[in-house]
Amino acid sequence: MTIHPTSEVQTDQIGNDTMIWQFCVILKGAKIGSNCNINFNVFIENDVNIGDNVTIKPGVQVWDGVTIEDDVFIGPNVTFTNDIYPRSKQYPEVFAKTTIKKGASIGANATILAGIEIGEYSLIGAGSVVTKNVPPHTIWYGNPAEQKGNITNEGKTLKK
Numbered sequence: 389m390t391i392h393p394t395s396e397v398q399t400d401q402i403g404n405d406t407m408i409w410q411f412c413v414i415l416k417g418a419k420i421g422s423n424c425n426i427n428f429n430v431f432i433e434n435d436v437n438i439g440d441n442v443t444i445k446p447g448v449q450v451w452d453g454v455t456i457e458d459d460v461f462i463g464p465n466v467t468f469t470n471d472i473y474p475r476s477k478q479y480p481e482v483f484a485k486t487t488i489k490k491g492a493s494i495g496a497n498a499t500i501l502a503g504i505e506i507g508e509y510s511l512i513g514a515g516s517v518v519t520k521n522v523p524p525h526t527i528w529y530g531n532p533a534e535q536k537g538n539i540t541n542e543g544k545t546l547k548k
Contacts, residue, residue, distance in 0.1 A: 392428075403440060418450075421458065435483070445496070453483035453502070460488050463496035463514065470502045489524065491541060498533075509541050 389402050395412040403422030408414065410428040417434030420426070424442045431449040432438070438450070439458035447465040450456070454468050470483040484502035488494065492506045495514030500506065505521045512518055513529025513536075522528050527537040527545060538546040 427464075439490070451483070454486045454488070456488045457490040457492075459491045461493040462488070463494055463498065465497045466494050467497075467499040468502075469500065472502050492522075495529075509539060511539050511543075 389404060389406045391397050391408045392410045394410045395408050397408060397414045398416035399414055399418045401419040403420060405422055406420055406424040408426045412426055412428065412430045414432040415434045418432045418436045420438045421440035421442065423440055424438060426444050427446045429446045430444050433450060433452045435452035436450050437455045439456060441459045442456055444462045445464040448462055449468065451468050451470040453470045456462065468486060470486065471480055472484055486500060486502060486504050488506045489508040491509040494500065494506065494512040495516065497514055498512045498516045498518065500518045504518055506512065507522050507524035507526065509525050510522045511527045512522065512533065516529045516533040517531040518528065519532045525538050525540065526535050527539050528535050540546065
């Protein structure tokens with residue numbers, strides 16, 4: 389594991405060969421797998437589980453309740469939420485659980501609402517707002533995101 393000296397990493401639960409770049413903050417309860425690439429300026433909260441071979445591009449915040457499985461790509465400035473009805477200084481008893489399943493890819497600036505499951509090997513287009521669960525091997529984009537096609541594990545697109 390390599391941690392850039394400008395980053396504040398409080399957890400010791402980080403796998404081998406993971407790179408944490410400049411200006412990241414990772415809280416003590418976070419779990420990060422092996423061979424991950426956590427780009428600069430990423431914030432990861434406590435109740436977060438990140439699998440192996442995950443790439444998280446710059447400007448992403450991963451909030452409590454988010455699970456990112458193996459082989460997932462998170463593009464720049466992807467926004468996760470974890471509270472369906474947020475209010476300042478009022479916190480839910482339990483944050484909504486969001487899961488990004490194995491092999492999924494989320495394009496830059498997409499927003500993933502709280503409590504969503506993104507299916508295995510699915511693809512979310514850049515700038516999309518995902519408001520409901522995404523089945524495996526599907527392509528979604530738009531605001532709100534809608535299914536536009538299907539995709540293989542290898543990234544080959546198929547007509548809907």
